[in-house]
Amino acid sequence: LAVSHLSKTFVTHDRGRRVPLRAVDDVSFVLRSGHTVALVGESGSGKSTIARMLARLVRPTSGEIRLDGVPVPGGYRAVRRYRGTVQMIFQDPFASLNPTHTVGYHLRRPLRLHDVAEDRPAAQEAMYGLLARVNLSPAELMAGKYPHELSGGQRQRVAIARALAPRPRVLLADEPVSMLDVSIRLEILNLIERLKREDDLAVLYVTHDLATARYFATEAMVMYRGQVVESGSSDDVILRPAHPYTQLLASAAPDPTARRATTAPRDLAAAGSGPNGGAGNRSGRPAPDGGCLFRNRCPHAMEVCRQPVPVFAVDATHTARCWLYRDADQARAHAADAPA
Ligand code: SF4
Ligand code: MG
Secondary structure, eight states, X not given: OEEEEEEEEEEEEETTEEEEEEEEEEEEEEOOTTOEEEEEOOTTSSHHHHHHHHTTSSOOSEEEEEETTEEOOOSHHHHHHHXXXXXXXOSOTTTSSOTTSOHHHXXXXXXXXXXXXXXXXXXXXXXXXXXXXXXXXXXXXXXXXXXXXXXXXXXXXXXXXXXXXXOOSEEEEESXXXXXXXXXXXXXXXXXXXXXXXHTOEEXXXXXXXXXXXXXXXXXXXXXXXXXXXXXXXXXXXXXXXXXXXXXXXXXXXOGGGXXXXXXXXXXXXXXXXXXXXXXXXXXXXXXXXXXXXXXXXXXXXXXXXXXXXXXEEETXXXXXXXXXXXXXXXXXXXXXXXX
């Protein structure tokens, strides 16, 4: 699944005035079978909006999404087929299941809707298979339960099974464990990892937790106020962060060996990071205009940072949207131009 120059502007209203809000700004990346890409950032940075655009729940303002090189068509049938291929797991397992339907219903419905099972007995059979794949047993008992009879972890397993029902090739996991009890988060992430390997899925893992991003993803992209500010291998980005914002995130992240990461550090939340500058903006600090969006918080801010920031190469597979890397980028370009 390839995404190029994807942008989304929402229009909000403030005391009768229309205020455009650039939630996602010119984002490009590729999801490949068998690989997990982590999309990291604080709340309000645009991560979920990207996942929702990929799931076709939100219409992009501009940009293109291609599946196997083919742009996704707009018709009802094409969108339904696409949705069978690209499935999403939502953050809140308490809101994503219908309280009036049983677990069995939640799984049989997509099986029928996407023509995986041609009749009721086949759907019943496939439903038990899905429950077994996500370790919900005994299957007969679980199929008859209602969401309120399940724990948060069990609900998220149902949501994962439901996502697998149409036999997708791409899984969009939007903070799949952030609302779950700390003790079961790794279990659920390991489950997604196993399913990815078994089905050769392409996975987008949206999170604000650097430790699990590094552990589960091969590549990582860091978002700040709608822009990807750094991308590369998850080891490079998280262990050797180049962008001052990623450095701040990494230094504020809880110790990954403590096995309990994932809530946004308080000082970061207080410093403000929403699409319009968060708390920093509300407290009256002007939002940067045109230049680096991180300028007001950056310890390395320079005069040039008032100008729009291109994406520079930190090294061959690692990029940062930061003026600090202009020289490194140019040196690389010169080296490439020089005769051998
Ligand atoms: Fe800091 Fe300038 Fe880099 Fe922005 S471009 S992160 S202000 S050094
Ligand atoms: Mg979100």
